[in-house]
Amino acid sequence: MLKRFISLFTGDSTSSGKVVIPHSKHSIANNDVSRNAIKVIERLQQADFEAYLVGGGVRDLLLDGHPKDFDVATNATPEQVRKLFRNSRIIGRRFRIVHVRYGREVIEVTTFRSHHQEGSGKSQESHQSDEGMLLRDNVYGDLQSDAERRDFTINALYYDPVSRDILDYTRGVNDIDARMLRIIGDPATRFKEDPVRMLRAVRFAAKLGFEIEPKTAAPIADLASMLQNIPAARLWDESMKLFMSGYSTAIFHQMVERDLFKYLFPGSASHIANPQTMAFFENAMLNTDKRIRADKRVTPAFIFAVLLWPAVVTRQDELMAEGSSTALQAAHQAQQQVLQAQLNVISIPKRFTSVMREIWDLQAALPRRNGRRAYRTLEQQRFRAAYDFLLLREQSGEDHQGLGAWWTEFQFADEEKREQLIAALPRSGNNSNRRRRKPRRSPGQQNPGQQEG
Template sequence: MMIFKFLHSIIKTGSIDQSEHVKSTSLEILKNAKFSPGGLKVIERLQRHGFQAYFVGGCVRDILLGKIPKDFDIVTNARPRQITDLFSNAIIIGKRFTLVHIRFQSELIEVATFRKDHGTSQNEVEMIKYDNTYGTLEDDLVRRDFTMNALYYDPISRKLIDRYDGLKDLIAKQVKSIGIDENRFTEDPVRMIRAVRYAGKLDLTLSPAIERAISEKSLLLAYVPKARLYEEYQKCFNHSKASRVFELMNRTNLIRHFIPKQLLNKKQTSTISKIIDYVIKHNEIKEHIPCLITFAFIAPSWAQWSANEELNQFETIFDAYLSLLSIPRPIEFALKEVFFNIQASTEQAHRYRLLPKIKALKSTAHHALKFARISKHIAHKH
């Protein structure tokens, strides 16, 4: 964070050469940063064989924000087969978006080939479903989602590519699209969710243009496969800033694609935010967080239910969830088991208690139950 404050102080000086000063300071930060040893090996070998190769996106962005990157992604002009020819420890994965995974002991490096846009027309349902049209570095730059993710760094020549003023937007703490927001969100509606996630997780703001575009295009998320929405749902709520992401989701009305409309009122959403905070602060087992957050979304409803209508209300709400997201079966079973462990006294509840006790279900249910009682307590207080 000190790095960010230093860069921000340069911008505030208003000097004529501030842009060059910011870039040179950023290069110095990147030069002294601790990059992935495996990633450095990949870039060095690709370049040695005549290919371009760069660290890109989140790892460059996070280092400049003074954060520790979770992943070190690489882009190159080498095709997937050319990459696997150079690395015996590499495999090709993905259909919609082909990638190469290279394993170095405990490190997994993800390598993508430069892509280019398809030049699709911008109608309400035409989205990118297949994304393996390869291109040049310039093609790849223009198709990136946000300016802060279009920062390419070559650790060998120590060169930083910033065609779209990503540094400037990063220092201004603003999420800004590359190109016309409405067009970028039509190409891939999931970018709207990512914009909100980045803003919440990294303590940034959404540009006014992005907020307007989300308001106009949010209904396109109805065309996104449920399984893909669930992936984004996990990313939104598996970190310490989850409640801020939730609040931004609520403000931009994107939350309606994750929570049934029965729960979307001011009192309920306030309660959900508090429960999310509790879950994140007290849960040390990351793989259970999606289950717990889903549970947090349901918990506020309990205060409204009488003993006679508990079961029907729960099933109605849960069916509404399943219509929005492709919730994995173990989590679905765990949520039902937890609900009836602490709520139901009816004979109908036994059909859930007798579900197969698979390991994933037992483990997830155990941790969910621990927080369920707290969630219910918070819900009743509100």
């Protein structure tokens, strides 16, 4: 589909570097574009502003994909956009944008940006840290500077649904055709400006099946530690895109290969050298990807419970070795300590950490099946997640002596069969952690060793 673009780059470039690709030379149809995004662009253009569909939406349309989000770029300032659309609001501080809402759909409108050392205007501001990271980026510019300020060439394409032309300043269409992910500008400088771009690089490469251009890839491992400077709340948002996109398996391998994983999960990174742990992570992500692609329900709590589990087990064993805790106390202390360390890096919401704890706690309950324990465990709200977690552990090489198969049979059996399964259990081992109760005394009986006064 994209091969026919190549001829355009040999003679149709303007002196500014812009390539105009007319509708007759590309496959994007307005029927594939959000009607609300087109309405936003049309209204901005009617008000004498420039406005285009931009970024991943254009990229995915050229790849015959079906974008979920449609973003708009314009030379109107956020305040000017806000005046045109009553159904909008300005958000952000580091990077101010406008959200125009149509029911449940939100069209994100950004003002053309410029290089941070350029631009003018009283309200414009750009600040960098000593490491080169942009702390605020509200320097406005024109269309060409906006293209040059975007992260990757494939994301710097502009589509005008009115003229139906595509504008390309960075040869992004060439890179789509070559299935190549290339950063715009000097890679080290651009990654220092925003280290999250390194995560975006591996995510796009994995999702699209693209190669990361060698010069783009070269500085990633050396600069990966700069992710430690990113706020934990922002890394939560990015981690959702990494693990809940349906491509987490490929993304995970890219993160490990390029030394990014250890800065997102420092407590888990040392465990991936263990083949069994690596298989555990991979199997969990394969399962999550399959469920997402089948439109089945998934929760981030499960994948985060998997990624932190080896660290929890290791810490629990250390606490037990110190001899200062019971197994239950050690488990809870280990969970708290591992979670707290991880929350300093990625701000996992409490509604998910509570589910993670329940999944972990049920790993200790699942082997205890005598009496009514199996029924009580089966009634737990997180039983199914905990059961899936156990199956992943077994699939990855842990030997639980058929525990997963037992629970598979028990949960789908009738009452008679369930009683038979429980009766067939060995009594030793299942009750080994039960505390013995002291004999109950009669009201007048003295405590052992107690003397009458």
